Amino acid sequence: AQKITQTQPGMFVQEKEAVTLDCTYDTSDQSYGLFWYKQPSSGEMIFLIYQGSYDEQNATEGRYSLNFQKARKSANLVISASQLGDSAMYFCAMSPISSGSARQLTFGSGTQLTVLP
Amino acid sequence: DAGITQSPRYKITETGRQVTLMCHQTWSHSYMFWYRQDLGHGLRLIYYSAAADITDKGEVPDGYVVSRSKTENFPLTLESATRSQTSVYFCASRGKRGLTNNEQFFGPGTRLTVL
Numbered sequence: 001a002q003k004i005t006q007t008q009p010g011m012f013v014q015e016k017e018a019v020t021l022d023c024t025y026d027t028s029d030q031s032y033g034l035f036w037y038k039q040p041s042s043g044e045m046i047f048l049i050y051q052g053s054y055d056e057q058n059a060t061e062g063r064y065s066l067n068f069q070k071a072r073k074s075a076n077l078v079i080s081a082s083q084l085g086d087s088a089m090y091f092c093a094m095s096p097i098s099s100g101s102a103r104q105l106t107f108g109s110g111t112q113l114t115v116l117p
Numbered sequence: 118d119a120g121i122t123q124s125p126r127y128k129i130t131e132t133g134r135q136v137t138l139m140c141h142q143t144w145s146h147s148y149m150f151w152y153r154q155d156l157g158h159g160l161r162l163i164y165y166s167a168a169a170d171i172t173d174k175g176e177v178p179d180g181y182v183v184s185r186s187k188t189e190n191f192p193l194t195l196e197s198a199t200r201s202q203t204s205v206y207f208c209a210s211r212g213k214r215g216l217t218n219n220e221q222f223f224g225p226g227t228r229l230t231v232l
Contacts, residue, residue: 004159033219035219035220043205043225043226044225045160045207045209047220047221050220052219091160093159102167102173102211103148103211103219104150104165104175105150105152105160105162105221106162107159108159109157109159
């Protein structure tokens with residue numbers, strides 16, 4: 001079984017500053033993937049970034065980076081230079097990625113990020 | 118690039134009625150998933166499918182039925198709707214399209230209210 005914990009129900013950040021959203025996970029799988037999704041108020045789920053458990057380097061996608069600390073079982077999302085459009089709910093998720101797995105996602109409860117002007 | 122669509126987008130029904138939520142994807146992805154989103158729970162997996170005619174239960178399958186006769190369609194049926202099934206339902210698919218083949222692509226969601 002897999003479990004994702006997001007301990008920050010809500011976060012505030014000033015525009016143009018960086019912010020870190022916390023995510024810890026638990027799994028018995030040897031191979032797994034970690035994901036972050038953004039859900040704006042319009043409701044759609046937008047994929048942001050992915051990190052494989054065997055990837056040695058932290059993933060980056062534009063202003064998003066994933067701070068992966070395997071020993072601590074954490075996969076924090078860092079958003080640099082926050083913009084007003086970053087205000088949204090953010091979900092951390094994980095899936096097994098072994099061969100033959102459907103790779104179904106297990107989600108955390110989310111963090112509501114508000115960017116202040 | 119039509120992607121993944123869901124219908125209806127909004128649905129109000131009454132307790133005890135049968136409701137079917139539709140999901141259609143144009144990418145020929147093998148894997149499809151149904152999740153429900155409730156406040157405080159994030160998204161939880163209801164059912165998933167690895168291919169046509171292959172389905173399996175997720176975390177919260179009770180009260181739901183799925184079928185997959187064609188690769189592109191994955192309908193979700195609530196055979197006798199209950200108020201506890203009031204939720205937002207997301208369909209997703211995974212296949213050889215994303216950066217890693219691991220990411221799932223989500224439909225826009227269906228907001229279902231059971232009175």
